[in-house]
Amino acid sequence: MIPLLILTPAILLAAIGAAWKARPVHAALLLALCLSLVGCLYVAMGAHFIGLVQFSVYVGAVAILIVFSLLITRPSDDDEEKVRRMKTGMPALACSLPLLVMLGFTMFKQSALLEAPADEPAMSLKVLGEILFTDYAPAVLAMAVLLTAVMIGAALFAREPSKKPEPPSDS
Template structure:
């Protein structure tokens, strides 16, 4: 087992375990973001760069944010209202400074930019676009239609109707 895959797998499984087992839903959602990122990096490890980008955009960018939004919208009586900020403020500031300093150091002390450049353009991505626009154009249109219908349906379901007040009991 390669070291990269071992780290990826351990990270992903632990994060998924946290997403399913943590008590507070907010912690579970954060852990889910970690698991989704782990899966994204596993795609990268498999050499599927495009799917990695899609995974980060759709899952980490949209789905996770949506889940957190709904989490905030559905706060019941059982959820205690806590202060938003982490209590020792120096801890959060320290982490932010550490990350920023690390990034600055990485840019300043980078030995050679050219080592990270790819050999040539991404041929697979070009082929993917060609295939999507030719052979699988019907499937592409179908998925677009499905997403539109799902969006309209989601808005209709979540719409606040005057007769949907909770029963007084």
């Protein structure tokens, strides 16, 4: 309960930064912070393995990918981004606020029914592995195929179109 009360405000603050900051690199780094805090929250909730996987995949791969592509594509000017946000901010708020209200409404109607059980459900790694490779084996295989395809596809997409190098002219 205490980790939950500490972590959720931190997660939300980092997420606000990621959604609002004008500097793209700051937004990406705050996303990394937010996602690693979500990983900590998973650990605090007892899903240790999921928390660590979240940490290594999101911080180690996704956040790195995002900052890297921010560097390759020149990030647009901060002031320009601020001006643009004036134009797009209000409609975006107009769409997301009703959604938030709706989600909150449904949740409060439902969550009163849910009594929080005191005992923590056990998550043994052995059981997780066994379920993963028996009941969920087709899903694991599908995931493996998907990830391989993605790796090859992304490599092909991101390839520089081949050009013959120009021989340097001697001067």
